[in-house]
Amino acid sequence: MFRVVVESAKGLPKKKLGGTPDPVASIVFKDEKKKTKTINNEVNPMWNEVVEFDLKGSALDSSSYIDVIIKDYETIGKDKLLGSAKISLKDLATGQVKSYPAKDVALVNEKGQAVGATVSLVIHYEPPANSTPNPNDQPDGNPAGDSGGGEEGDETVDGGQSGSASSPGQPGNPNQRTVQNTKKRNRPLSNKPQDFQVRVRIIEGRQLNGNNIKPVVKVNVSGQTHRTRIKGGNNPFYDEIFFYNINMLPSDLFDQNISFRVYNSFSLRADSLMGEYKVDVGFVYDEPDHAVMRKWLLLNDPDDSSSGARGYLKVSMFIVGAGDEPPVEKRDTNDDQDDIESNLLLPAGVTLRWVTMSLKVFRAEDIPQMDDAFVQLVKGVFGGDGSKKNLVDPFLEARFAGKKLCTQVIEKNANPEWNQMLNLQVKFPSMCERIKLTVFDWDRLTKNDSVGTTYLNLSRIASSGGEVEEIHPGHEYSSREGTTGESEVGFLPAFGPCYVNLYGSPREFTGLPDPYEDLNYGKGEGAAYRGRILIELSTQLDGKADKAIDTIPNDDVLVVQKYQRRRKYCLCAVFYSAGMIQEPGEPIQFEVSIGNYGNKLDSTCKPLASTTQYGSAVFDGNHYYYLPWANTKPVVVIPSFWEDISHRLDAVNIILYIAERLSFNIKAMKLAILAKASDNQLTEIWLRLVNQVIDDLSSLKLPELEGQSNLTSLDIQIKKLRAGALQTIADGAKYMRDEATEIRDTLAEIEGWLDKLNQIAEEPQNSMPDVIIWMLRGEKRVAYSRIPAHEILFSKHSEQASGRFCGRTRTIIMQYPMDKNKGLKVPVQIRINMWLGLSAHEQKFNSFSEGTFSVFAEIYENQAYLMGKWGTAGLGIHHKFSDVTGKLKLKQEYFMPPRGWEWDGEWFIDPEKGLLTEADAGHTEFLDEVYQNETRFPGGEWKPAAESYTDVNGEKMSKPMEMECPAGWAYQDEWSVDENRAVDEKGWEYGVTIPPDDKPKSWVPAEKMYHINRRRRMIRPRKKTSAGVTPVEIQENPEGWEFTSLIGWKFHKKERSADTLRRRRWRRRMAPSEQLGASAIFKLEGTALGIDTDEKKKEDPGDASKLFGANTPSVSCSFDRAYVYHLRVYVYQAKNLTPMDKDSFSDPYVHVSFLHMSKTTEIIKGNLNPTWDQTLIFNNVEIHGDPQNIAKYPPEVVLEIYDYDQVGKDEPMGRSVCVPLVKLGPGMDQTPKLLWFPITNKDMPAGKVLVAAELILMHKGKETELPLVPPKRSGSLFMVPQGIRPVVQLTAIEILAWGLRNMKPYQLATVSSPSLVVECGGERVESVVIRNMKRSPNFPGSVLFLKVLLPKEEMYSPPIVLKVIDHRPFGRKPVVGQCTIDSLDEFRCDPYVIQKSSMSSKMALMAAAPRDVKIHMEDKRAVLEAQRAEKEKETVDWWSKFYASTGDQEKCGPYLQKGYDTLKLYEKPLEDIPEFKQLTDFCRTFKLQRGKTEEDDDPSLVGEFKGSFKVYPLSDDPGVAAPPRQFCELPESGPQECVVRIYVVRGIDLQPKDNNGQCDPYIKIALGKKTIEDRDHYLPNTTNPVFGRMFEMTCFLPQDKDLKISVYDYDMLSRDEKVGETVIDLENRLLSRFGSYCGLPQTYCISGVNQWRDQLKPSEILQNLARLKGISAPRTEDNGSTLAYKDKQYTLEEFEANKEVHQHLGPANERIALHVLRTEGLVPEHVETRTLYSTFQPQLSQGRLQMWVDVFPKSMGLPGPPFDITPRKAKKYFLRVVVWNTTDVILDETSITGERMSDIYVKGWMPGMEEDKQKTDVHYRSLDGDGNFNWRFVFGFEYLPTEQLCLVSKKEHFWSLDKTEFRIPPKLIVQIWDNDKFSLDDYLGTVELDLRKLISPAKTSKVCNLGMMEEHTGQHKVDLNNSLFAQKSVRGWWPCATEQDGKNILAGKVEMSLEIVSDTEVDEKPAGKGRDEPNMNPKLDFPKRPDTSFFWFTNPCKTLKFIVWRRFKWMFIGLIILILVLLFLGILLYSLPNYISMKIVKPFQ
DSSP: OEEEEEEEEEOOOOOTTSOOOOEEEEEEETTEEEEOOOOSSOSSOEEEEEEEEOOTTOOOOTTOEEEEEEEEOOSSSOOEEEEEEEEEOHHHHTTSOSEEEEEEEEEEOTTSOEEEEEEEEEEEEOOOTTOOOOTTOOGGGOOTTOSOTTOOOSOOOOOOOOHHHHSTTOOOOTTSEEOOOOOOOSSOOOSSOEEEEEEEEEEEEESOSSSSOOEEEEEEETTEEEEOOOOOSSSOEEEEEEEEEEEEOHHHHHHSEEEEEEEEOOSSSOOEEEEEEEEEHHHHHTSGGGEEEEEEEEOBOSSOTTOOOOOEEEEEEEEEETTOOOOOOOOOTTGGGOOTGGGEEEOHHHHSOEEEEEEEEEEEEOOOOOSOHHHHHHHHHTTOOOOGGGOOOEEEEEEETTEEEEOOOOTTOSSOEEEEEEEEEEESSOSOOEEEEEEEEOOSSSOOEEEEEEEEEHHHHOBOSOOSOOOSTTOSOOOHHHHHTOGGGOBOOOEEEEEEEEEESOSOOOSSOOTTGGGGGTOSOOOEEEEEEEEEEEEEOSSOOSOSEEEOOHHHHHHGGGGGOEEEEEEEEEEEEEEOBSOOOSOEEEEEEETTBTOSSOTTSOOOSOBOOOBOOEEOSSSOEEOOOTTEEEEEEEEEEEEOOHHHHHHHHHHHHHHHHHHHHHHHHHHHHHTTOOHHHHHHHHHHHHHHHHHHHHHOOOOOOTTOTTOOHHHHHHHHHHHHHHHHHHHHHHHHHHHOOOHHHHHHHHHHHHHHHHHHTOOTTOOSOOEEEEEEETTEEEEEEEEOGGGGBOOSSOGGGSOTTBTOEEEEEOBOTTOTTSSSSOSOEEEEEEEEEEGGGGGGHHHHOOSEEEEEEEEEEEEEEETTEEESGGGTTSOSEEOTTSOSBBOGGGOOOOTTEEEOSOOEEOOOTTTOOOTTTTOSEEEEEEEEEEEOOTTSOOEEEEEEEEOTTSOBOOOGGGOOOOTTEEEOSOOEEOOSSSOOTTSOEEEOOOTTOSSOSOOBSSOOTTOOEEEEEEEEEEEEOSSOOOOOHHHHOTTOOEEESSSSSOOBSSOOTTOOEEEEEEEEEEEESSOOGGGGGGGOOSOOOSBOHHHHHHSOTTOGGGSTTOOOOEEEEEOSOOEEEEEEEEEEEEESOOOOSTTSOOOEEEEEEETTEEEEOOOOOSOSSOEEEEEEEEEEEEEOSOHHHHHHSOOOEEEEEEEOOSSSOOEEEEEEEEOOEEEOSTTOOOOOOOEEEEEEETTEEEEEEEEEEEEEEOSTTOGGGSOOOOOEETTTEEOOOTTTSOOEEEEEEEEEEEEEESOOOBTTBOOOSEEEEEEETTEEEEOOOOSOTTTOOBOSSOEEEEEEEEESSGGGOOOEEEEEEEOOGGGOOOEEEEEEEOOOGGGBOOTTSOOGGGSOHHHHHHHSOOOOOOOOOOOOHHHHHHHHHHHHHOOOOHHHHHHHHHTOGGGSGGGGGGTOOOOEEOSSOGGGOGGGGGGOSSOEEEEEEESOOOTTOOOEEEEEEEEEEEEEEOOSOTTSOOOOOSSOSOOOOSOEEEEEEEEEEEEESOOOOSTTSOOOEEEEEEETTEEEEOGGGOOOSOSSOEEEEEEEEEEEETTTOEEEEEEEEOOSSSOOEEEEEEEEEHHHHHHOTTOTTSOBOSSOBSSSTTBOOSSSOHHHHHHHHHHHHTOOOOEEEGGGTEEEETTEEEEHHHHSTTSOOOTTBOOHHHHHHHHHHTTTTOOBSEEEEEEEEOSSSTTSEEEEEEEEEEEEEGGGOOOOOOOOOOOOOOEEEEEEEEEEEEESOOOOEEOTTSOEEEEEEEEEEOTTOGGGOEEOOOEEEESSSOEEEEEEEEEEEEEETTTTEEEEEEOSSTTOSSOEEEEEOOEEEEEEEEOOSSSOOEEEEEEEEETTSOOOOBSSSTTOOTHHHHHHHHOOOOOGGGOHHHHOEEEEEEEEEEEETTEEEEEEEEEEEEEEEEHHHHHHSOOOSBTOSSOOSSOOOOOOOOTTOSOTTTOHHHIIIIIIIHHHHHHHHHHHHHHHHHHHHHHHHHHHHHHHHHHHHOTTO
């Protein structure tokens, strides 16, 4: 029993009129209700009463709960509800606690909204003595240990149940799945669209609302809608499946909804919605097997959140991705009565409630210009305000769960203040994961432009409290959540007040369309900062907000001021190198910005020293260009102002520090596992890892939040959440250290910790913008890199709290914005050192900085060449003094040092070396070129042009003969004309000048009359001499001028005759006034130096954009010494490269880049697994900076693999990065280890490369300290030296080359005479040629042998490459297919262990000598007679066996009792069953590929190679004998003729192909050239067809090895569509030694349904098996009842001890042989389930087929008879229903005379057979609800007794061609109606009876009530006695119900007798419909109805008698008397005057 102590309630709501309530509490448990006493006038009542519930000895169920209902007691009228709560008893039921205090449980009203009141109670429970708590009743209804580590991926919203809903008081019903989105993605999802299939099965509905409804279900997924058939009644049964094929990004798909809507279908007017349910696809995907199986959905009204359940719908949902197998649906036997409550999938809105998410939008800053300045200009003219800064009209749009709200538009404001609150009403927990915030720029005319988009991810700002999961699968150890009751970790979405940053396309405004506009909509990574918005989010549980958009009160605006307090931050970045630049082009500079600070192209930002000096790229002598910064490194310094959120970022950095160390250790552990390290080494690494995790978690504490500024409620919640997660990991690690047994198994859990750490390290409230580095060429932005600020932030909290790259030099590969090629090309690779810190901490920067910082002001002096002399006269538009661009006018006298700085020395001339790039810089060989130009008039003579010698762009040059050879170079040859171009024979090319151009746009090689220009190219090669490398440049040019022919970028040192302008650079040094060390540079705030302000005033004062980047001082860092290093890169080999050429190979070579140097390996021709074995030596690498730092964070070596093409450009194949081992002193004797590094190409894996690198510091150039020079080969190439290269061992590879299959044509010709080449480790061997592929595709000599030196370590072993070569006429031998076998591990074997089993069983029999055939001639006639007699008696067929094997006990009849065989049902193909090793034990199939892969294509498959390998070591000693060969005793490889029997049992969930969501499937079989099309036997309108077909064919193996079984959809008019196909390799079935050609049954039967069907008897198979295994033959004794085999004695008794011996069994010796065979692991008799695939969606299942195949070689005799698997037929039954009487029927009409009455009749039908509705006659004018009918309905139906379902075949529509078969439960629906002659009949009530579980009728009408029906729905057992099919007939009263005000009420009672008659009994017991003849069994008399029962219209006399006379008799009599009286009076009055006058006159007197 259990007791509830009702203690008290608090805060009950008052009455409407202000009175105080009189509360009374009731506790409801399973329909039992107990009340407390009433307390008068109290809102905080104290009851302290105990109520007890007797459980009658049964234990509490873990799904049980109690309801607490508190009402206001009313003396008169109904008590009013004050509030209720539901409390789960799960913890009591599971035995975790004996008593459970539920304190302060929130009460809710009818609508599920909290009323603000709480109730407190204590529940005590004593389990009955016999019950044990169920340990599997874990919280959340999961089985124990379900939440295993390592499976959680990106956790997303699980919606954070409300505070009250997740408080212990209201856990809800534990088995109900509330839809929560804790995502556990099992695998990383692809970022490109994929094929998915969503399958939804609608099974049935229950308790749908409404009367006489016709429900139809519509299911919508991703815009596709399907609907079910229309059914009748409140409990419709559908069982229909819908398929949705979708191709989209996984992330987009998971946000889509699956919506179920149930409509009431009306034929004429629009359908009305009865209820709906929505769930997102992601939720289903995260369930086990990506499926929700047979769950009930509770439907609710989408518009009315307060309405309760609108009925239930039972569904299954599956999501099938590429390569997934859909799980098998298990139908439970008691499925029909299943408990809805425990199987409910609740929608979020019903279990929880509506919440209001209030998003306060305060303000935004730094919004970039979005509108054109033209409008502003017009305004300016009319005196308006024309500020450039505010050209934007921003507003913010918030979107969530399909709702969107916008703030107001604030015009012309880049820093708008909205101060508005957006109230989003949503149901929670929601299916949506993120709130999307987009700032738009409002446009009057065009569409609004997006400024930037950001997302608030609910999973990061809310929590359900379930995140701190139990982390040890399977251990009893529970996480602390359970013990300390800390499940209150859950919290509702909260955020801020905090800024969120927007990123998108670059800020600069142009009038042109923005190519990167998509970035502003949140698609792709934003490349620039675009402003920030200050927002706050809070969530209220109850009540609706008055307005969707409201103004924020002023108090809140003031409160948020403190969150905007800024502190100054300083950012310094030192650029060490920039290399890997693709082409020289314009000069390059880098810009660093954080937020808006440092952006030089945006005019709204103040100028800072945020850009490096321009520099021109120099060739590195091999492949790339680099910037020659030498020992003067550019520095950028940016002060900026942000909120101080160090407490958030410190925590992030600490967690990331722990995660980084853990990740490093995991890599080491994986490497050790890969390298097969010894257990001791592995244990050591593992212990180090676990101990480090425990130490890190215990020693590194997250920063305290007390007293921190900018603290928000979310900070506190996240701190709690993180602390909990870290504690869980720490406890898990300690537990693992003590308990773990197998190290390799712990890896998944450890990786789970890493995922968890990375997950909790995400900081939602990160208001500090990312640092963005841009590379600019000229003034154009080219490439960028985004670095989160926390990675470089300095923290005083601890060293670990500083960012991992703070003050650390790191290598960054920059990227193009929105790069379509995904990083295929590198724009530039930079090495940079960054430091970001509060300016209060700037002194700390000194310890991080290297080198000396210097600051210069600089100015350029410009002069022009005029009248033969240089001067300022001819400058024109150019300024006398300008900045480097020449655009900004400067004056020396305007230069002022910034505050805190002073001049250090005078101005001096200092030429910029970085910009003076001669074209030959960095080259060792160079080609001087000059163009000779001539012109003419059209048709005239050619004459030298005005500029007779120019460069390629037409710039003037001196004559070739006058050009001198530069110092350090020597000419190789004389000047010559270049003729290797598109030119004529003399080298000329011709063109036409079209004004306004001064030179031709294009050139052609053929002269035409109209050409007026021609030119030719003169070239002269020169080479660098080693002598001339002395720096002599400065001496030649003491004045420092540089020259150009036009102002622009291309300056050169030497004056040329064509030069018209010259300039030189002046610089002046600045020094800090008070010595601060390196951090003094932070004092350089944005001072624009030397700008001519007078000049500025003359121009438009507002136009700041002319200040292009303004002239800020240049900062540099100079190093007094460069350390010289020596780098060696050991490139050994690569594997699995992508084929880039058409011949399926590539010609790979590697570019190795290191800082500003690069080198290239040799090219390996035609190889995807090249071995370069090459050492690349980089001598004298200069690296600046402290060697210790270099050792800690060495620069990376970048390897780029290219495919060499003779024609065209070399194509990139991928990139890999390797970190070198650094050696600083000769003492370090570590040798680098070769490791595999992944190669990526466009973010996709593209192979692996085996490399190592070492970087050695040289001490004063001592060559002696270097390692020995590696040995050379082929002249100049260095090999990888010993000690680094892998150690090898002589190894034998034996190749069984069996044959080739399915070779596709190559270059349109068939492959006719192929041979096989096997290559491995540099050795190769070729097989014999197959002479004729068609006749015999097997190789004549099957075994090849290869001796090769292979590495001893498996991880280094090279792959085996197979190439198939076709021998064509004229000696051509193209490669027609190739295959790479990666791992040799699976083929390794011990050559001395005998493996004779390589020969297959069946083939061995064929190879055996022919036997004498014995023929037994017996008289079989008697046996046949007996058999036939037996057949009659038997009620079993093959399907009985099938159902007995699947466990469907009801369908298999008496089969199992007879002791017959069952078969094995495999849920997958036979090849996938692990114990049969894919049936490739004899030889495996390798796919051959060919061809260059196009975009995202898989290489095309061109054939298959059948064969196998054995790899084993050989001794190096030639004296030792070679081990025995492995492949011997091979079977005959010639063709075999075989009989193939294909049995197709049934299809499961086929993909529908017709518009009605159905399919008309039939089978088509192709084998070799033969096909069988079974079109005549198609099955209409089904997706689960029962085929039951057997096909027999003959074929030749191996030519016809592929058996293709397809399922087609039959279409009468159009072409039949293929549903899918499956292919079986018959050759493998025949060759395998598992006997897969014919499965072994359980017993040897010579007759009956299990008759033996193999060609050989069991004893013969066993003898062959023994011979095959090389053991002595089996011997039988004692008449065959004992058998000796493999040194063991077997007896028949031990096998058949408990088995029933039946008459079909064969002789004992065969039976025992079969039993022994079944112990040998051979394939048993089976049915396999094969998935169908189609060519359209090759990875997606199109349904499954259950089938099996037998293969019999003809050479071995005839096989046994085939099985008969024809499907069962339904039996015909008749249901006879006699309607005798009705009573208590609702009286629906009022007669003319005012009486209540009804004209009753009864209608009946069986669902699915609505067209056979039958009605009784009408009982008119029933005045008391009684009706007499004596009427018979007769319903004929087809019934499958084994499946207990009716089989209904009917056309769905009148236009349908075929009848559709439905399987429907046998039910009878009886309705009572009221007949109306002149209007529609009125429906009164209904009863629905299931004939399988019939509700027992009442014997009399008195005891008949609605309770009978409800009792029945409550009972869950199936009682077979209740079935009408068992009872045959039954008579009694049943109640009819109708719905009124949402409740069922009694509408009448009907007395019926029901009888089931089978087809055979119909003629014996005839009966007619109604009261027609034959009226017997029983005979029905005309009903004795009262005289009053008639129809007034047809019986006028009766109407008078019974209606008029009976009712108005006295009225009539009265009327007659009245008329007589009136007549008397009339006559009296008429005759009176006459009489009187006569009296008076008396004439007769």
